[in-house]
Amino acid sequence: xxxILPFLKSxxxxxxxxxxxxxxxxxxxxxxxxxxxxxxxxxLGSLHGLRHGSGKGPHPSVMIATHMDAIGxxxxxxxxxxxRITQVGGVDPRVLPGTLVTVYATRAGQRSIPGVxxxxxxxxxxxxxxxxxxxLEYLFVDSGLPPQRVADQVNIGDxxxxxxxxxxxxxxxxxxxxxxNRASVAALTVCLEELHSRSHLWDVWAVATAQEEIGxxxxxxxxxxxxxxxxIAVDVTFAKGxxxxxxxxxxxxxxPTLCMGPNIHPALFKAVQSLADKLEIPYGLEYAPRHTxxxxxAIQVIAEGIPTLVMGIPLRYMHTPVEVVAMKDxxxxxxxxxxxxxxxxxxxxxxxxxxx
Amino acid sequence: MPTxxxxxxxxxxxxxxxxxxxxxxxxVRRIVLEELDGHxxxxxxxxxxxxxxxxxxxxxKRLRVMLSAHMDEVGMMLVEDEGDxxxxxxxxxxxxxxxxxxxxxxxxxxxxPGVIGARPIHLTTTEELKHNIPLExxxxxxxxxxxxxxxGDRAVxxxxxxxxxxxLIAKALDDRFGIATLLELVKNSLPNIDxLAAFTVQEEIGxxxxxxxAFTFEPDLGIAVDATPxxxxxxxxxxxxxxxxxxxxxxxxxxxxxxxxxxDPRLVRWMADTSKASGIPCQFRQPGSxxxxxxxxxxSRAGIPSLTISVPHRYSHTAASVARLDDWKNTFALLxxxxxxxxxxxxxxxxx
Numbered sequence: 001x002x003x004i005l006p007f008l009k010s011x012x013x014x015x016x017x018x019x020x021x022x023x024x025x026x027x028x029x030x031x032x033x034x035x036x037x038x039x040x041x042x043x044l045g046s047l048h049g050l051r052h053g054s055g056k057g058p059h060p061s062v063m064i065a066t067h068m069d070a071i072g073x074x075x076x077x078x079x080x081x082x083x084r085i086t087q088v089g090g091v092d093p094r095v096l097p098g099t100l101v102t103v104y105a106t107r108a109g110q111r112s113i114p115g116v117x118x119x120x121x122x123x124x125x126x127x128x129x130x131x132x133x134x135x136l137e138y139l140f141v142d143s144g145l146p147p148q149r150v151a152d153q154v155n156i157g158d159x160x161x162x163x164x165x166x167x168x169x170x171x172x173x174x175x176x177x178x179x180x181n182r183a184s185v186a187a188l189t190v191c192l193e194e195l196h197s198r199s200h201l202w203d204v205w206a207v208a209t210a211q212e213e214i215g216x217x218x219x220x221x222x223x224x225x226x227x228x229x230x231x232i233a234v235d236v237t238f239a240k241g242x243x244x245x246x247x248x249x250x251x252x253x254x255x256p257t258l259c260m261g262p263n264i265h266p267a268l269f270k271a272v273q274s275l276a277d278k279l280e281i282p283y284g285l286e287y288a289p290r291h292t293x294x295x296x297x298a299i300q301v302i303a304e305g306i307p308t309l310v311m312g313i314p315l316r317y318m319h320t321p322v323e324v325v326a327m328k329d330x331x332x333x334x335x336x337x338x339x340x341x342x343x344x345x346x347x348x349x350x351x352x353x354x355x356x
Numbered sequence: 357m358p359t360x361x362x363x364x365x366x367x368x369x370x371x372x373x374x375x376x377x378x379x380x381x382x383x384v385r386r387i388v389l390e391e392l393d394g395h396x397x398x399x400x401x402x403x404x405x406x407x408x409x410x411x412x413x414x415x416x417k418r419l420r421v422m423l424s425a426h427m428d429e430v431g432m433m434l435v436e437d438e439g440d441x442x443x444x445x446x447x448x449x450x451x452x453x454x455x456x457x458x459x460x461x462x463x464x465x466x467x468x469p470g471v472i473g474a475r476p477i478h479l480t481t482t483e484e485l486k487h488n489i490p491l492e493x494x495x496x497x498x499x500x501x502x503x504x505x506x507x508g509d510r511a512v513x514x515x516x517x518x519x520x521x522x523x524l525i526a527k528a529l530d531d532r533f534g535i536a537t538l539l540e541l542v543k544n545s546l547p548n549i550d551x552l553a554a555f556t557v558q559e560e561i562g563x564x565x566x567x568x569x570a571f572t573f574e575p576d577l578g579i580a581v582d583a584t585p586x587x588x589x590x591x592x593x594x595x596x597x598x599x600x601x602x603x604x605x606x607x608x609x610x611x612x613x614x615x616x617x618x619x620d621p622r623l624v625r626w627m628a629d630t631s632k633a634s635g636i637p638c639q640f641r642q643p644g645s646x647x648x649x650x651x652x653x654x655x656s657r658a659g660i661p662s663l664t665i666s667v668p669h670r671y672s673h674t675a676a677s678v679a680r681l682d683d684w685k686n687t688f689a690l691l692x693x694x695x696x697x698x699x700x701x702x703x704x705x706x707x708x
Contacts, residue, residue, distance in 0.1 A: 079590045092477040094489055095458030098674040100515065100525070114520050116676040119454060123599055124591045133454065133488055138592060142670065144523035144678040146605065167460055167469040167514070169499030170441055175460065175471045242442060242495040243475030253500060293478065316497065317473030320458040324471060324497060 004186045004334075005327060007031055008166075008174065011068075011182040015104060015161035017088050018069040018213045021045050028068060028185060028208050035192040036206060042225055045210035046218040051192070054199040060349060061203035062341060063228035064191065065219055065295045066184035067212030067235065070177070071319055073101065073117075073141070073160035081147030082118070082140040085160060089213030093136040095320045100163040101141055105153040113153065114163060115143040164321040171253065172327045179323040181212065183313050183330055184234040187256075190334025195341060202229075202344040209295055219295035223302040229349055230268065230307050232340075233296035234333060236325070237286055237312030247287065250314045253326035255282035256333035257312035263292045263300050265307035267352035272309055272340055281336050286312050307352055311337070358544040358692060360685045364536060367391065368524075368684075369517040371532040375462055377431030377448050377510035378561045381405055382465075384427040384535065388555045391539045396553070406565045407555040408572060411545035417700055422552040422575035422660070423541060424566050424649040425534025425582065426559030429527070430673045432511040434463065434496060441502040442495045443470075445511065449560035455674045457489050460514035461496055464505040469514060470498035513675035522680050529677040530583040531559070533667040537581050537688050546695055559649055563616070566649035570656035577623060577661045577703065578653035581691065583679070584609050584641055584666035601644065602668040604680050607637030608687035611664040614644065616651025623663035626702045630694040636686050641666065661703060665691055 016024025025047045029039050036049035047068065053059035071089030078084070083103065087093075097119035105111045118140040122130050125138055141160055143150060166176035185208055192206055205226050210218030212235075223231065237259075238244050239252040250257045258273055260266075276283045288310070291297050296310040313333055316324040367387075376384035388407050392399050396409035407427070412418075430449030437443055443463075447453070457474040472494050475484075496511055517526040526532075538553050545551045552573040556565030570578060588603040602609040610627050611619050631638040654662035667687045669679035 082590060090477045092474060092480060092485070094454065094485070095474045097452075098455040098513075098671065098676055099458055100676050114518055114523075114525055116525065116671065116674075116678060118589065118671065119452070119674075120589050120592070121587050124587065124589055124597060126592055131452075131454075131488070133485065140589065142589075142678055143520070144525065144604070144670070144680065145521070164460060165516075167471070169469055169471070169497070170502030170504070171500035173499040175469070175499075238476055238479065242473060242497065243493060244479060246479075248479065317458070317471070318476035318478065320474050320476075322458055322460055322471035322473055324473065324499070326500075 004190050004330060007189060008182060008186040011185060012166045012176040012178050015072065015159060016068055016070050017072040017159045017161060018211045020159050021069050021210045024068045025208065031189060032192060032206060035196050042218065042222040044218045044221045046222040047208040048222060048226060049206040051195060051204040053202045055201065059201060059203045060229040061205055062230045062344065063205040063207055063223065063226055064188050064337060065207045065209050065231060065233045065299060066188045067181045067295055068185055068208035069210055069213055071213050072162065075154060075156055075158045075160060077156065078151060078154060081145065081150040082142055083154065085136065085139060085141055087136060090319055093139060094133045096139055099321055101160050102163045103141060103143060103154060103160050104158055106158050107155045108153045111153060113143045115141045118142045162321040169324065173324050174327060175322050175324045177321040177323065179315055179325045180236045180318055183236055183315065183325045187234055187313060187330045187333035190331055191337035194335060194338035198342050200342045200344065201346060202341060204341055212295055216295055216298035219298045220302060223299045223306065227303060228306065231299045232309045232311060232337065233294045233299060234311045235294040236315035236318060238318060239314035239316045241316040250284040250286055252314050252316060253328055255284060256329055256336065257284040257286040257314065259286040259288050259292055259310035259312060261288035261292060263288060263296045263308060264310055265352060268307050268309045275340055275343065276336055279339055281332050358540065360688050364540055368532060368536040371535055372517045372526040372528050375467060375510065375512040376427050376429055377512060378428040378558045380510045381427040381557045388427065388535065392542060395542050402568060402572060404565050404568055405557040406569045408569060409542055409553040411542055411551040413549050414547045418548060418550050419577065419698060419700055420550045420552060420575040422554060422570060422573045422578040422653065423538055424554040424556055424569065424578060424580045424653060425538045426531045426556045426649060427535060428557055428560050429512060430560050434505065434507045434509045434511065437507055441498045441500045445496050451673050453491050454488055456494055459675050461511040462514045463496060463498060463511045464509035466504060468498055468505055470496045472496055515676050522682060524679045524681055525676055527675060527677065529669045529679050530672045533583045533684055534581040537691065540688060541692065549695060549698055556649055563649055563652035567652040567656065570653040570660060574657060575660060578650060580648040580650040580653065580664040582648045582664060582666045583669050583672065585672045586668040586670045602639055602641050604668055604670065604683065606639040607683060608690050609639050609641040609666045609668050611641050612643050614646045616647030617654055617662060619663050620661035621708045622702055622705050623661060627663060627665060627694050630697065631690055634693045636690045636693060638690055
């Protein structure tokens with residue numbers, strides 16, 4: 001088994017914001033190329049990698065979907081060289097002040113410009129803000145460049161990503177931006193590597209979906225196009241930690257989670273759970289009484305409907321520039337996925353029946 | 357003429373990337389001592405940790421000129437170990453609590469990485485979004501099992517120095533600009549003065565290092581070399597921002613008055629006249645709040661005529677300050693030019 005950390009760190013150093021996933025897709029495609037038989041892009045930008053099942057087909061197929069898009073910011077205006085911004089995906093404006101960012105300027109070629117999110121002093125803001133949180137509409141991004149140079153380079157609509165470089169923390173954990181959901185892309189890559197040295201009867205669609213953060217669009221299009229028999233969405237889930245301790249959270253480093261709820265086919269859930277028990281792969285249980293907040297929500301209702309599983313990788317400080325994940329959880333998620341796929345028998349679809 | 361070039365920028369980078377929270381300035385002190393080696397007659401570290409370097413001139417009737425730059429920066433101290441790599445912390449110096457969430461930090465003497473996270477937006481209520489995240493809800497997280505750090509250790513923002521053409525982005529430009537400037541002046545010391553260089557501690561928590569350094573040096577005049585905020589951003593509604601303090605790109609900022617010091621008008625004139633005579637640009641910092649080591653220096657002993665000259669920079673006391681290289685170059689050039697023409701007559705003139 002190769003070390004997935006360098007690949008994950010490279011993924012964290014590229015923007016790939018929702019709708020602008022190409023830079024992430026290129027890195028993933030390069031890594032997957034030797035592990036799959038065919039690679040293509042979906043109509044909305046998702047990356048599709050196909051591994052054929054062994055023996056003569058056609059085979060049933062399982063899709064493993066991990067979104068590759070990242071949250072970030074977008075330029076909405078330029079005032080004296082300072083950039084007004086809006087969000088791409090869900091951002092808490094209270095974590096933005098002082099954050100290092102990269103502006104991908106498109107007016108004069110594609111050029112990355114370092115900048116920082118600015119918290120203007122109270123006297124330059126509406127009087128009722130004072131020392132309270134400053135709404136996103138009053139924050140700026142500043143590159144420090146003279147106004148004319150900014151005007152020459154930056155367009156309205158240019159994307160802005162977090163620039164925090166990945167940091168290895170104690171206990172084999174990694175901090176960085178976009179670990180939501182590049183951590184799951186790494187887990188899927190671990191799965192593909194493991195499958196590469198084994199035989200499996202089913203076809204496997206490894207999919208890095210686009211636009212999850214702004215409405216699951218990539219997963220909707222890709223699922224329809226690939227029409228898998230089964231689907232597994234892997235996404236990060238809330239890890240216990242500062243600011244997060246209730247029933248919605250799972251411990252960091254104690255294995256991936258298996259999610260229960262209406263988005264998940266109960267028999268598929270049971271099959272994966274009993275496999276994890278058998279292999280003694282630690283996992284946590286997660287409960288999603290309504291929407292799982294993942295691609296799984298969209299995938300389940302594509303075409304005639306698709307039996308779907310949602311697997312989670314616990315992550316602290318979601319949607320901040322300093323998300324934290326345990327490398328062990330990524331490895332375990334990858335292994336569990338591979339074991340499940342490798343064990344799929346031709347008649348599995350007939351076995352996942354409904355209890356009444 | 358000595359100038360700020362690549363070697364000086366490299367040194368600034370090294371200084372900015374070092375950790376030196378007020379009271380724990382060792383990493384910067386080590387660099388300062390290395391750089392001073394062989395460039396001053398007398399170099400010592402005093403009771404508070406200030407580095408004091410004495411460069412004697414050779415001319416007759418030399419003024420004793422104290423130049424002061426502070427080594428310390430704002431930061432954090434770990435105060436409680438909650439287990440599992442999580443630590444409560446307190447702020448050292450003036451940091452707006454709104455600048456903390458979502459930042460990477462470096463902790464302790466070994467610069468171990470950690471992060472200050474925040475509750476996921478998905479779990480945050482609309483009501484919570486109306487309020488700042490209070491300090492007591494924040495933790496420094498160095499990862500589970502991180503046993504190498506302990507309460508009492510200091511933490512700084514983890515930002516690494518970067519240059520983008522004319523722009524510098526770094527933490528602690530306040531006051532590594534001053535430290536790098538002073539080191540360059542010591543290396544090019546002038547025959548017409550006795551240069552008394554104080555690399556001070558604990559400026560950010562009350563000018564404590566400068567107070568004792570000024571007493572020790574007993575100079576004829578004191579100059580604090582610091583970095584001052586530029587609030588030169590657009591106003592949310594007004595046509596013009598008239599409370600900008602200083603502006604990037606206009607050169608070194610000469611102080612006239614702040615909350616700690618009314619600067620000696622003879623020294624202000626001397627510096628402004630030097631700018632006019634040399635063509636090196638400068639700006640007057642808008643009189644107002646704030647303060648520098650001069651606040652302690654001018655009240656030392658029987659009183660010491662004092663001045664402050666600062667490099668303008670944006671977003672002081674945050675993870676990432678922004679400055680222009682030219683403003684630093686001009687700060688060094690103006691200070692060097694002024695010191696070159698400094699004679700006792702400057703202080704013999706009428707005050708106003």
